[in-house]
Amino acid sequence: MNTSEFDLQCENLTKHFASVRAVDGVSFDIPAGTFFSILGPSGCGKTTLMRMIAGFESPNSGDIKIKGKSVLDTPPNKRNVKMVFQHLALFPMMNVYENIAYGLRCNGASKSVIKTKVADVLERVALPDVAKREIHQLSGGQKQRIAIARCMALDPDVLLLDEPLGALDLKLREAMKIELKLLQHQFNTTFVYITHDQSEALVMSDHVAVMNEGKFEQIGTPQELYHEPVSAFVAGFVGDANRWSGTVSAVHDGRVQFTTAQGLTLNGINKGDAHAASDTVSAFVRPEFIKLSDANLTNTNTTAGNNNEGHNSISGRIDSLLFNGANSRLLVRVDSNELIEADVTLTGGLNDPKAGENVTLVWPHEQTMCF
Amino acid sequence: MMVSDGKKLGLFLLFTPFALWIGLLIILPHVGMFILSLKEKVAPRVYEYGLDNYINFIQEPIYWNTLLRTGVMSLLVTVLTLLIGFPVAYYIAKIAGKRSKGALFLLCLIPLWVSDLIRAFGWILLLRETGVVSKSLQSVGLIDTPIEFLYNDATVVMGLIYTVVLFMIVPLVSTLDGMDNEMIEAGYNLGGSRLTVLRRIIVPYAMPGIVAGCIVVFMLTAGSYLTPILLGGKNSSWFTEQIYDQFITRYNWESGAAFGFVLLTFTSFVVWAGLRLSGQTLSSTVAKS
Ligand SMILES: Nc1ncnc2c1ncn2[C@@H]1O[C@H](COP(=O)(O)OP(=O)(O)OP(=O)(O)O)[C@@H](O)[C@H]1O
Ligand SMILES: [Mg+2]
Numbered sequence: 001m002n003t004s005e006f007d008l009q010c011e012n013l014t015k016h017f018a019s020v021r022a023v024d025g026v027s028f029d030i031p032a033g034t035f036f037s038i039l040g041p042s043g044c045g046k047t048t049l050m051r052m053i054a055g056f057e058s059p060n061s062g063d064i065k066i067k068g069k070s071v072l073d074t075p076p077n078k079r080n081v082k083m084v085f086q087h088l089a090l091f092p093m094m095n096v097y098e099n100i101a102y103g104l105r106c107n108g109a110s111k112s113v114i115k116t117k118v119a120d121v122l123e124r125v126a127l128p129d130v131a132k133r134e135i136h137q138l139s140g141g142q143k144q145r146i147a148i149a150r151c152m153a154l155d156p157d158v159l160l161l162d163e164p165l166g167a168l169d170l171k172l173r174e175a176m177k178i179e180l181k182l183l184q185h186q187f188n189t190t191f192v193y194i195t196h197d198q199s200e201a202l203v204m205s206d207h208v209a210v211m212n213e214g215k216f217e218q219i220g221t222p223q224e225l226y227h228e229p230v231s232a233f234v235a236g237f238v239g240d241a242n243r244w245s246g247t248v249s250a251v252h253d254g255r256v257q258f259t260t261a262q263g264l265t266l267n268g269i270n271k272g273d274a275h276a277a278s279d280t281v282s283a284f285v286r287p288e289f290i291k292l293s294d295a296n297l298t299n300t301n302t303t304a305g306n307n308n309e310g311h312n313s314i315s316g317r318i319d320s321l322l323f324n325g326a327n328s329r330l331l332v333r334v335d336s337n338e339l340i341e342a343d344v345t346l347t348g349g350l351n352d353p354k355a356g357e358n359v360t361l362v363w364p365h366e367q368t369m370c371f
Numbered sequence: 372m373m374v375s376d377g378k379k380l381g382l383f384l385l386f387t388p389f390a391l392w393i394g395l396l397i398i399l400p401h402v403g404m405f406i407l408s409l410k411e412k413v414a415p416r417v418y419e420y421g422l423d424n425y426i427n428f429i430q431e432p433i434y435w436n437t438l439l440r441t442g443v444m445s446l447l448v449t450v451l452t453l454l455i456g457f458p459v460a461y462y463i464a465k466i467a468g469k470r471s472k473g474a475l476f477l478l479c480l481i482p483l484w485v486s487d488l489i490r491a492f493g494w495i496l497l498l499r500e501t502g503v504v505s506k507s508l509q510s511v512g513l514i515d516t517p518i519e520f521l522y523n524d525a526t527v528v529m530g531l532i533y534t535v536v537l538f539m540i541v542p543l544v545s546t547l548d549g550m551d552n553e554m555i556e557a558g559y560n561l562g563g564s565r566l567t568v569l570r571r572i573i574v575p576y577a578m579p580g581i582v583a584g585c586i587v588v589f590m591l592t593a594g595s596y597l598t599p600i601l602l603g604g605k606n607s608s609w610f611t612e613q614i615y616d617q618f619i620t621r622y623n624w625e626s627g628a629a630f631g632f633v634l635l636t637f638t639s640f641v642v643w644a645g646l647r648l649s650g651q652t653l654s655s656t657v658a659k660s
Binding site: 054056075076077078081082083085086087089091092093094102103106107150151154 | 551553554556557558559560561562563564567571572575576578
């Protein structure tokens with residue numbers, strides 16, 4: 001495969017600060033023109049990784065290639081990777097025009113080129129009339145777009161974004177998510193987006209890397225991460241899930257039967273390393289796969305078990321109902337006193353489940369992911 | 372109405388000590404001085420009002436030469452202090468770690484704990500003909516005869532810088548401290564060289580601190596008395612010496628008061644010109660640093 005198909009490649013990147021391994025053997029390739037997210041909890045090394053790509057930290061080992069060429073010996077101001085900082089870092093002593101022109105001036109562009117480029121990029125971020133404004137006269141979302149425009153005016157190979165939505169309020173975040181994706185499409189530049197918010201990563205990205213304690217746990221499309229996680233960490237971090245840990249009682253054919261600490265016996269399928277009897281497992285079930293069984297099943301099967309062929313079923317009582325339109329959720333307290341989350345569709349009719357009702361929860365064995 | 376009346380009262384109470392201080396210690400003496408400066412002695416105990424003291428000043432080249440010299444030297448001291456203070460402030464605010472920052476800042480404050488007089492005598496001890504520097508240079512064999520380092524302009528400038536550099540560092544550190552490191556990194560990331568980042572980002576951002584520091588340093592230097600006298604001797608020709616001379620030696624308070632006013636007007640003019648040139652306003656610099 002031709003290497004220049006990739007805008008950005010990292011090979012075995014490692015960086016430690018004293019005893020802290022901030023980034024530990026990270027490798028990935030980002031194809032040209034894609035939206036790539038790095039998702040991980042606070043302190044896992046995301047910013048450190050990004051600062052190495054931008055050139056503000058030098059790796060202890062490994063290589064960084066942009067368009068197939070190693071940039072380890074290139075100083076930060078010569079790398080064609082631009083960065084949108086967490087607090088945007090717009091220059092308050094310059095107006096919008098000067099902010100965008102700064103980079104072009106550094107590249108030695110002529111006055112007329114600068115003028116057309118600034119006007120062009122402002123047009124593309126849909127803010128054609130703000131060139132003369134001071135930075136403090138912009139709204140949060142406008143600042144965001146100017147910060148992106150300032151980078152895009154320089155035609156970077158890769159645009160790095162370090163949690164740029166972190167400082168915005170919830171409503172604006174939601175709007176900017178979609179906007180960022182649209183901007184990426186429009187500029188057709190590779191975006192590397194850092195976040196600790198899994199919903200941001202899933203919504204916007206073509207590919208997501210899940211990072212934990214300096215290592216990449218998994219790289220894949222949002223669908224792969226959600227439905228085929230390779231580790232307990234990914235399963236727990238990406239998307240909502242009910243989680244149990246238990247002891248394996250029987251294994252056959254990739255299927256695992258296990259008993260939780262509270263005494264529930266459940267069946268699942270093995271997603272991680274193979275398990276043997278008496279191993280400990282972590283099991284995850286997404287709330288949307290858990291259904292309320294129909295009435296006759298409730299009557300014949302009152303104890304926890306797996307009588308229904310190929311399904312786990314547990315009985316319990318609805319503790320509370322979290323109404324959120326189509327995404328409403330039930331919290332069911334099962335007989336062993338745990339809370340299980342299940343998604344339901346509420347129609348507003350008389351058949352809707354209500355708090356205090358006794359119900360039985362059913363889900364297929366295949367949807368119990370064991371690690 | 373009640374609320375705004377209460378607020379007014381609060382404001383009034385807060386403002387009173389400030390107003391008293393300004394009124395009693397600053398405005399009143401200056402008004403007195405101004406009136407004094409307009410008086411002239413025509414015969415013993417007979418005074419007339421007029422501008423004679425000021426005309427005297429203009430007509431005597433020694434006086435206004437000294438004033439100009441003081442102004443130029445003070446500007447030189449201000450510029451040199453800025454050149455020395457800026458890297459130090461930058462180091463304290465941006466490069467030193469969190470813990471060493473406090474220690475370094477404190478270190479800068481140490482000279483303030485010693486009185487002006489003692490500090491100047493310290494310099495004298497080092498620099499006089501029989502002083503530490505001269506002696507050690509002799510013993511190393513670099514010079515044959517003792518050298519007098521005191522009583523020249525360079526020593527005066529150095530001594531003044533030493534006395535005032537702190538007043539440059541403090542406002543600079545506080546403005547640079549408020550600058551997000553991201554901003555500097557963004558400057559590099561967008562393609563700026565070290566020089567570009569310094570010139571286009573760091574200095575403009577620190578401008579309020581730079582101007583505030585320069586104003587304070589210039590005023591302190593132009594109005595200083597002890598350091599130029601002790602380190603420069605009679606040669607230093609600092610304008611404050613002329614004022615002292617008029618008041619104490621010649622016992623000519625009227626002329627001394629006029630000189631005081633000339634100095635005040637002159638320094639104010641220089642500060643105003645400096646603000647105009649740097650495009651800053653007094654409120655923007657004082658508010659930000
Ligand atoms: N300059 C530094 N010196 C020492 N340790 C550092 C330094 N920078 C980062 N670290 C450590 O490296 C680890 C990763 O930090 P990093 O800033 O990359 O995390 P992050 O994933 O960006 O977290 P967040 O989501 O909170 O921003 C942390 O444990 C941090 O304490
Ligand atoms: Mg971070």
